[in-house]
Amino acid sequence: MSAPAARPSAGDRFRRYALRNASLLLSYLVLTVMGLYYVGYAAGHGQLSVFSVTSVFNNTMPLLVAAIGQTMVVLTGGIDLSVGSIISLSNSLAAVHMQDSAGSVLAWSGLILLIGAATGAANGALVAVGRIQPILVTLASLSVWAGVALFVLPQPGGAIPPGFTALLAGNAWQIVPASAVVLGALIVFWIVFRRTGLAVALYAVGNDERSARANGVPVAAAKIAAYTLSGLFAALAGLYLSAVTTSGDATTGAVYTLTSIAAVVLGGVSLFGGRGSATGSMAGAFVLTLIVNILFFANINPLLQEFFQGLVLILAMAASVLVNVVLGRTG
């Protein structure tokens, strides 16, 4: 038929992959540069240790986990602002109720994850069935769950069982950060998830809802699933935050609402939906955390942390647009 195209060579295929995933590859590149800078600087100043590396991982994980959930929603073309409050609620519940026994840790972890999933499902139902805009629905639930978190834990305090902290934020065989193991598991999860029918549905809805429906994709179910997963991951992020900070604070999650979105955007996921990968969001989460560490090394006032995070975000966006334009493709 028209415009016959021969089977492309390996070089062409790579070029096309790079073109299609320019934003994703850019986020890997930024992460690599920052990671090397961090390791080089730390090594040069005798500060590279199992402890320092573990702490970078631990500081990243709550954001990284929340960003995976946020990715699911953004892929459908939506947004989840309730992430921060669900993290706060999970942290408060864990700090108040979790006891230092395997049974209690297991039971409360399970319950908290369930609550997170349920809050997400409620968001999803309102968006998909109630046809209310995602930003309104999740803005409301941001407020609702922030209130509930304060009710659960009015004053910062409580305690997280040391065993729970050791499990998620400690080291395996004294040297491997437990967080790195969890990270590996999350990457594997994403690779597998990407091959499920649900993942296809999320991408399809974000690509073009009308077309997805015309092709028989269950649009409402896919959206509800996306928000449910986002709630579940937010709860997991809350548990991780509890393990890392070892205490409870009903406002501690607030910052994650916007940083999870920033991580997703840095990772090259399109806010219009339908394009991107959670591995990019994971890279984005690391970049945002490493900025803080590098500012610390560079002796820059830590109060400027958010300023620089914003600056990196803008630069990354600009670079991404530039790369796409140079490669001859917009948007």
Added chain:
Amino acid sequence: MPRIEAIDVSKSFGGVHALQGASFEADGGEVHALVGENGAGKSTLIKILSGLLRPDGGQLRVDGQEVRIDRPAAAQRLGIGTVFQELTLLPHMTVAENLLLRREPRDRFGLIRPRELSRQAAELLSGLGLREFDVDSVMSGLPLAQRQLLEIAKVVSRAPRILLFDEPTSALAEREVTWLMDVIRRLRDGGRTIVFTSHRWNEVHDISDRITIFRNGQRVGTFAAADIDENRAVELMTGRHMSAVFPPLPPLGAPEAILEVRGLAAGRVQGVDLTLHRGEILGIGGLQGQGQRDLFLSLFGAQRLRAGTIAIQGRRVAIRHPREAISAGIGIALVPEDRKVEGLFLPMSVRQNMTLPVLGALSRLGYVDLRRETDTVGRMIDQLAIRTTGPDQIVGALSGGNQQKVLIGRWLVTNARILLLYDVTRGVDVATKHDIYDLVTALSADGRAILYYSSDTAEMAHLCHRVLVMREGRAATELRGREITADALVRASLRLGGEVPA
């Protein structure tokens, strides 16, 4: 027993009857064409049969059984597959992912097998004679014609018993049309039912077993393809109607060129020359999608020019933005077809909508002179006979035709010399249509120059001093005065040879 039937089906959109008691039936092993003018109801019928629209009344039957087709999935279950005019491909997914969406090959854990997906997609395409596609390329990078082929391939590969094609060839070149016709013949020989719409008579005649002609939302007749020729078909499609409802055209004085366009290329427009004179109503005809829209938008500065020049009263101008088009030196105004998207602010009042572009002129020291504003708006409401409770009524509460008048009124307030009216009567009730016709001729008598596009052929035939018929981005045929008949317009649009009256 017919395989698929529509019996006495009706459908209205806000008071406009798209289908009024239309019936139609097609058998197994048959290719059945639906033909008619734009807006005759063909596409509406296809959408009803494929579950995208629900009929207001009437019955649908498959194999003699009454069925409800209330969503696309229901149509698919009944074995109905549809290739829509608007493609249903997902732009950022690959060819393979699109072709096998919801039918992906799985491994024993239920996970999609990406390599097998690509392999099956390639196999599917080569089975249909489309070997040259790279199934791993992303859809959005492909040209429209290729996407159209893939949409067809996707639907055909689902092996439906009944295939509906809505204008499948409009984006295809000749070779691709030949391919499609082969596919359709093979499907027919395999006992499938194929229903399709097309504006290209030769195609219709070559491939169809039977042809059903629609006009104004009703079936005019169904014919064996051998029993009807193009002359008869055109006559049945256009009818002889509506000539009395149009006001007489104001006579033109000595020609005084207001707008001169040379070699304009923008979007689908591939190089158009036109001259618009004082007081003239110049129709831009042709089938939908031949570049008319891009022509209008580019003259209004809303679409970038690739090439060409525009001169106003002999002075060359650049129109890079609607603001410049509206400006006093140029004075071009556009009334678009989709006034909700491109023109009006529905939640705002008649007053606010009308005076928006001239607020500066109505203001003193940054404050709007309310009395002058009220005077101006009141005058327009009277002049245009807008049916409203007053200048402060919300525009969203007016009927479609009156909304359209508000928009026209806005441009009269700006004293635009050149009005671009793009399908302004679409979806407007009959009474208001007449008001708009009167208004258009009055504006012409007042010396304003009007560029007029309508999807209604009768309007073009009766409301224009002159018509340029566009085909594939070019002004292919010019008709003047008495030459402009519905018949001649349809012929020129369809590129039918012969009897264009001299």
